[in-house]
Amino acid sequence: MSFQAPLFLAGLAVVPIAILALLLSRRRPSRYVIRFPAAATLAAVAPKHGGVRKNLPPALLMMALAGMAIALARPEATVAVPVERASVMLVTDTSGSMNAVDVQPSRLAAAKQAANRFLDNVPEQLQVGLVAFADGPHTVMRPTQDRMTVETTLNALQAEGGTATGDALDSALQALETRDENRPPAAIVLLSDGASQSGQDPAEVAQRARAASVPIYTVALGTPDGVVEGNFGQSMPVPPDPEAMQQVAEISGGRAFTAEDAGALDEVYETLGSRIGTKEEKREVSAGFAAFGLLALAGAAFTSLRWRGRLP
Template sequence: MLGPLTTSGFEHKWWFLFVFVVIGLVGLYVLALISRRRRLLRFANMDILERVAPTGSRRWRHLPAILLVVALLASTVGLAGPTHSVQIPRNRAVVMLLIQVSPAMTATDMAPSRLVAAQQAGRQITEQLPAGINLGLIAFSGTPAVLVSPTIDHQATMTAIDKLQVSYRTAVGDAIFAALQSIATVGAVLGGGSGAPPARIVLESTGRENHPPDPDNPRGEFTAARAARDQGVPISTIAFGTPNGTIQLDGAHVSVPVEDDALKRVAQLSGGHAFHVDNTAELKTAYASIQQQIGYETVRGDNSTSWFRLGVLLLVCAALAGLLINRTLPN
């Protein structure tokens, strides 16, 4: 009913000078009480007053004044223009979704398979992004393929996700570089006089890069992550699978354990966040967090209404308390 009463700052701090007025009113109230008591001591028989005055009334007679003071203080906070953090949907951003399609993603340690789980995550992220975000899709194995260039037509990405095909080898670094190129291209078009729009990469992988095998190679994933950081593009990584993943390759069982340490390093180097999922519940948590990061931005919003509501509520309570306790409005 009241709304959040949190604050992160104030737009008109000089209104807090009104607190001195409130303090002055409290002082006048105290002086009035002292003066009233002196008059009673001078002209009244205190023994008789103590016997006839209701005990409950004496105990609660200051409540209306206290509520009135708190109401004035709450209203003062409202006048000072309190602000708080508010999340609003982005209407100008670029997101590149990178999904690994090498044979390691066919492991069934995540039901029904890592690749299907990655497709589900991709669809969930796509469905929940604000309509104004430009979303692109890259499928990568030995070479990256830009299936959808960044566009606000999110249905195109959904359709492409459903048609992913498995291919050999894994080149995470090349995929990141391809994503950065797509971001730069659309950023040049969308930027205009207000600068390039914010961008982010979402990387879904097992973390096993083998092309090139050295992640610090000029085409390696760590090198690409540093380039992303230099361009202000954080990478959110999702590692799919467990250490016990296996696949059938040429009639033999091949171990394909998830290597999330590499993906954690990619996220760290780029300034992004890393997630490791090996079940549906963890996957939902990961994509919900990523969706919040890339779909919304935090801004300072006005929060004075909540404080004014509190002030009015306390003022009404003060009036009612005055009528019920003292049979009059508080002075």
């Protein structure tokens, strides 16, 4: 927590001073002494006020003073607020290895399902674009709020060809480019199951993404036992490459995930949706402390008048 006017915190010094003055006043002997021969009898029948009635009103008063002093200092708290102009590019691998069925019903089908859930869960203000790639980027959509078009394009994707991850990331970066000096927050979500086979080096593109403050979140989809059928009916192993994906994420300032099944992939997208859709922002919370101070002050006045017949 921070304060816009921290000098007012000096008002908190009133609290210990007031407490000290109260203690001294209670220790001071009575100024006038009245002789009363039946003092013991009077003490036995007189009503006794417990420590709570004696100490609660001044305690509430001290709390009221502290709350008001903090409110005047205009405290700020860091909270997560929706990002209305944020953009995210979904970069989806459509190479032939995405036909593997180690993730049911297939890697690509599971990726589509999870991406659709991602589109449904993130804030409506978030702009979403799409890059689909195999030997190179073959589908590029700039960020938009037209979710229907993105979903339709995503669901029509087919898996075939090689893997050019670097070229796809470069296309995503270009789609996020803007001439606005106050560029809105942006991120890239890369979902792939293997190492790049052609095109630009993904690590070099990740460095450019970091310089542009665009983190890349990577998801390595599949299991080490994943296979696809070759031209002659032979099974070809297509294990994912989480190490290469993690390198891209770390260089860019993002985070790497592994999702070996469709359920885990859904959780990954839910996490990404909550992170990309909000940002940390300082908000003034003076009203809360002022309300607390007023309530404590009202409580001190009420209990003192009720129990002692005077204000504290």
